[in-house]
Amino acid sequence: MEALLLARLQFAATTVYHFFFVPLSIGLAFIIAIMETIYVVKGKEEYKDMAKFWGKLFLINFAVGVVTGIIQEFQFGMNWSDYSRFVGDVFGAPLAVEALLAFFMESTFIGVWIFGWNRLSKKVHLAAIWLTSIGTALSAFWILAANSFMQHPVGYTINNGRAEMNDFLAVITNGQVLVEYPHVLFASLATSAFLITGVSAWKLLKKQDVDFFKKSFKLGVIFGLIGSIMVAVVGHWQAQYLVETQPMKMAASEGLWETSEDPAPWTLFAVIDPAKQENSAEIKIPGVLSFMAYGKFSGSVPGIKDIQAQYEETYGPGNYIPPVRTTFWSFRLMILAGVLMIILSAYGTYLAAKNKLGQAKPWFLRAMFLSIFLPHIANLTGWIMTEIGRQPWTVQGLMTTADAVSPSVSGPEVLFSLLAFLAIYTALMIVMIYLFVRVIKKGPKEAAQDDSLNDPFDRREHHAVS
Amino acid sequence: MLSLNELWFVLVGVLFVGFFFLEGFDFGVGMSTKFLAKTEGERRVLINSIGPFWDANEVWLLTAGGAMFAAFPHWYATLFSGYYVPLVVVLLLLIGRGVSFEYRSKVNSEKWKKNWDNVIFTSSLLVPFLFGVVFAGLLKGLPVDKNMELNAGLFDMVNLYTVTGGVVVTILCLVHGLMFTALKTTGDLQDRARSLAKRLLVPLAVLLLLFGAMTFFMTDAFKVRGGILAVILVLGIAAYVIAGALMNKKRDGWAFAMIGVVIVLAIASVFTALFPNVMISSIDPAYNMTLYQASSGPYSLKIMTIVAFTLLPFVLGYQIWNYYVFKKRLSEKEHLEY
Numbered sequence: 001m002e003a004l005l006l007a008r009l010q011f012a013a014t015t016v017y018h019f020f021f022v023p024l025s026i027g028l029a030f031i032i033a034i035m036e037t038i039y040v041v042k043g044k045e046e047y048k049d050m051a052k053f054w055g056k057l058f059l060i061n062f063a064v065g066v067v068t069g070i071i072q073e074f075q076f077g078m079n080w081s082d083y084s085r086f087v088g089d090v091f092g093a094p095l096a097v098e099a100l101l102a103f104f105m106e107s108t109f110i111g112v113w114i115f116g117w118n119r120l121s122k123k124v125h126l127a128a129i130w131l132t133s134i135g136t137a138l139s140a141f142w143i144l145a146a147n148s149f150m151q152h153p154v155g156y157t158i159n160n161g162r163a164e165m166n167d168f169l170a171v172i173t174n175g176q177v178l179v180e181y182p183h184v185l186f187a188s189l190a191t192s193a194f195l196i197t198g199v200s201a202w203k204l205l206k207k208q209d210v211d212f213f214k215k216s217f218k219l220g221v222i223f224g225l226i227g228s229i230m231v232a233v234v235g236h237w238q239a240q241y242l243v244e245t246q247p248m249k250m251a252a253s254e255g256l257w258e259t260s261e262d263p264a265p266w267t268l269f270a271v272i273d274p275a276k277q278e279n280s281a282e283i284k285i286p287g288v289l290s291f292m293a294y295g296k297f298s299g300s301v302p303g304i305k306d307i308q309a310q311y312e313e314t315y316g317p318g319n320y321i322p323p324v325r326t327t328f329w330s331f332r333l334m335i336l337a338g339v340l341m342i343i344l345s346a347y348g349t350y351l352a353a354k355n356k357l358g359q360a361k362p363w364f365l366r367a368m369f370l371s372i373f374l375p376h377i378a379n380l381t382g383w384i385m386t387e388i389g390r391q392p393w394t395v396q397g398l399m400t401t402a403d404a405v406s407p408s409v410s411g412p413e414v415l416f417s418l419l420a421f422l423a424i425y426t427a428l429m430i431v432m433i434y435l436f437v438r439v440i441k442k443g444p445k446e447a448a449q450d451d452s453l454n455d456p457f458d459r460r461e462h463h464a465v466s
Numbered sequence: 467m468l469s470l471n472e473l474w475f476v477l478v479g480v481l482f483v484g485f486f487f488l489e490g491f492d493f494g495v496g497m498s499t500k501f502l503a504k505t506e507g508e509r510r511v512l513i514n515s516i517g518p519f520w521d522a523n524e525v526w527l528l529t530a531g532g533a534m535f536a537a538f539p540h541w542y543a544t545l546f547s548g549y550y551v552p553l554v555v556v557l558l559l560l561i562g563r564g565v566s567f568e569y570r571s572k573v574n575s576e577k578w579k580k581n582w583d584n585v586i587f588t589s590s591l592l593v594p595f596l597f598g599v600v601f602a603g604l605l606k607g608l609p610v611d612k613n614m615e616l617n618a619g620l621f622d623m624v625n626l627y628t629v630t631g632g633v634v635v636t637i638l639c640l641v642h643g644l645m646f647t648a649l650k651t652t653g654d655l656q657d658r659a660r661s662l663a664k665r666l667l668v669p670l671a672v673l674l675l676l677f678g679a680m681t682f683f684m685t686d687a688f689k690v691r692g693g694i695l696a697v698i699l700v701l702g703i704a705a706y707v708i709a710g711a712l713m714n715k716k717r718d719g720w721a722f723a724m725i726g727v728v729i730v731l732a733i734a735s736v737f738t739a740l741f742p743n744v745m746i747s748s749i750d751p752a753y754n755m756t757l758y759q760a761s762s763g764p765y766s767l768k769i770m771t772i773v774a775f776t777l778l779p780f781v782l783g784y785q786i787w788n789y790y791v792f793k794k795r796l797s798e799k800e801h802l803e804y
Contacts, residue, residue, distance in 0.1 A: 067564035077546025088539020089762040096532035103525040104781045111518035164763035406547035408615040417554040
């Protein structure tokens with residue numbers, strides 16, 4: 001029991017941490033590829049400087065994303081060996097493809113990109129960042145295809161007590177991944193765009209490198225707006241898919257104990273009492289939950305108690321209710337963050353389109369800076385809702401989390417690894433933020449020269465080439 | 467004809483061979499930053515010489531892990547949960563190592579660099595050592611029970627045999643790394659790399675033979691696969707002698723390749739000795755886990771085979787291209803990214 005709790009804590013902590021960096025890597029690779037494309041196609045030097053400056057932040061971030069990803073791959077076997085035995089056949093395949101198709105691609109071409117500025121033709125160098133970008137996006141697809149199997153298992157048959165794959169195409173065209181993947185991609189775009197606009201806003205506030213950061217802001221805010229809107233649109237598809245495939249998660253994320261009336265109202269606020277299985281002080285908006293779940297203003301949404309009764313019939317006695325409060329509030333926080341992102345990026349786009357960035361009010365620039373964290377809040381709460389809302393299952397309807405843990409790994413062992421990972425992750429976070437702040441403070445001009453450090457010989461050669 | 471699960475056993479072996487061959491030399495270069503480089507400039511040359519490569523080299527390990535998960539879920543589950551603590555340490559080291567290359571040059575302070583240098587050295591030294599310990603443990607056998615669970619005590623994992631295996635792998639990586647340095651640098655640094663590699667040849671040969679003898683007496687490997695292991699041993703000795711001769715003639719590229727052949731043969735011999743087992747039980751041979759018991763269903767393996775053989779040529783193609791693009795020797799006079 002103790003090992004189970006610790007293993008869950010460790011998985012949650014390492015995955016959440018990993019996912020601070022992943023969306024930034026995916027999104028930044030893409031936006032930097034766009035910047036470098038403008039440089040190569042139109043020959044505008046300032047876009048090269050942009051690719052280099054934001055590229056610095058990208059690389060600092062990418063390194064942490066890569067190394068924290070290694071744990072993710074090993075952790076299934078280390079902490080969740082019974083899970084690995086049970087699903088390896090289906091779950092392992094996308095992971096192996098991810099390594100073969102995506103990891104090799106991004107790790108090779110990121111190297112080419114870093115070291116190739118002076119050694120490759122412009123076009124080949126541009127191809128390297130695009131291939132890196134494609135690699136990161138492919139990587140996300142395969143790991144989400146694996147995750148989607150946990151949410152909505154398809155393409156398998158149970159044989160000798162194991163889930164064996166019998167339809168690969170079904171696994172990779174799982175309805176779940178078809179909505180989850182674009183959701184994550186647009187979220188990644190928004191996450192990186194808000195970093196770019198937030199940092200740019202800060203520099204505009206300080207009146208440093210104004211031209212450079214105006215241009216960066218413009219490019220960033222457009223992607224921020226597209227990402228924020230699209231993530232909401234896809235999120236709407238997801239909710240409709242969720243009510244079909246994981247009604248319990250949907251009910252929990254609504255704190256809906258009883259099956260709703262028709263049309264179903266959306267609960268904006270509620271004080272939830274999981275012990276008594278009831279809510280108080282609810283604030284409801286009529287019809288909205290029907291729209292979220294079915295895309296129309298009619299239809300009732302099944303409640304927790306009814307689904308619990310139904311699951312007991314199907315799976316036998318047990319408690320199939322996830323932590324309702326966590327699921328409910330994480331969903332609301334995600335929506336709140338998303339709404340703020342849309343409003344802020346829409347106003348920013350308006351300012352940029354009207355060429356009024358120079359007159360932007362300091363409060364807005366400060367708000368844009370702080371909104372760097374909004375997509376991270378949305379990413380975090382989105383995943384908490386997805387994973388906590390699936391409990392007690394690790395694979396929906398097939399295997400519980402309690403059955404998934406490694407029998408041979410003891411509590412003290414997991415405690416050791418948990419503390420060790422937390423320690424190194426904290427240290428990494430401090431170092432990373434320190435480096436981020438340093439690069440941002442120095443700004444684009446110094447960033448372009450900084451890579452030759454203090455060696456005058458280097459610097460001359462560097463300039464001669466570039 | 468190989469069955470699909472046998473083919474995947476070979477492929478997992480190939481991926482580990484690729485990992486030890488490629489990441490092996492960047493581990494070696496990482497180790498040598500501590501004693502081969504005499505100045506900050508030389509250290510930067512060493513780190514930059516593996517700069518464009520180490521990350522992709524490490525992906526061979528990740529792919530091997532992913533392939534084990536997909537093709538042999540029981541093997542992956544038993545081994546990774548059984549070797550829990552060593553793998554935690556490996557992960558911590560790989561995390562530190564990965565960021566150290568990227569972060570080291572970001573701040574121009576001696577203390578900052580020294581700290582990252584320590585991370586590079588320690589991780590480059592200990593990761594191959596721990597993998598050597600793990601692989602030697604696989605050969606010797608581990609307490610795998612009838613439920614396929616591995617409850618290994620400290621001395622099941624760490625003993626004279628496995629530690630010797632760890633040291634052998636570490637020194638082998640170091641020599642490979644020194645030959646890579648000889649191939650990628652010029653002048654004084656190159657000379658020092660060559661001469662250190664030459665000085666290590668005899669001690670490494672003694673260690674390799676010692677480990678071979680220990681394997682003969684302490685494991686069943688030669689009893690089960692004596693014939694083919696003898697052939698590999700002879701080939702290995704031949705490659706080693708040729709590597710030594712090439713080093714003397716300063717044929718760095720070929721010497722590097724020949725040490726690589728020794729690494730390939732060493733790792734291949736582990737998989738050959740295991741076959742058809744993937745885990746050898748020290749409790750009861752009846753609990754040995756064979757690749758047939760450990761493997762995924764035929765459908766999964768078929769899909770994976772198609773995917774792997776479609777993608778591998780591209781992967782190999784662009785990795786080779788990567789080495790070709792950055793084939794130039796490095797010196798301090800050049801612009802160095804790291």
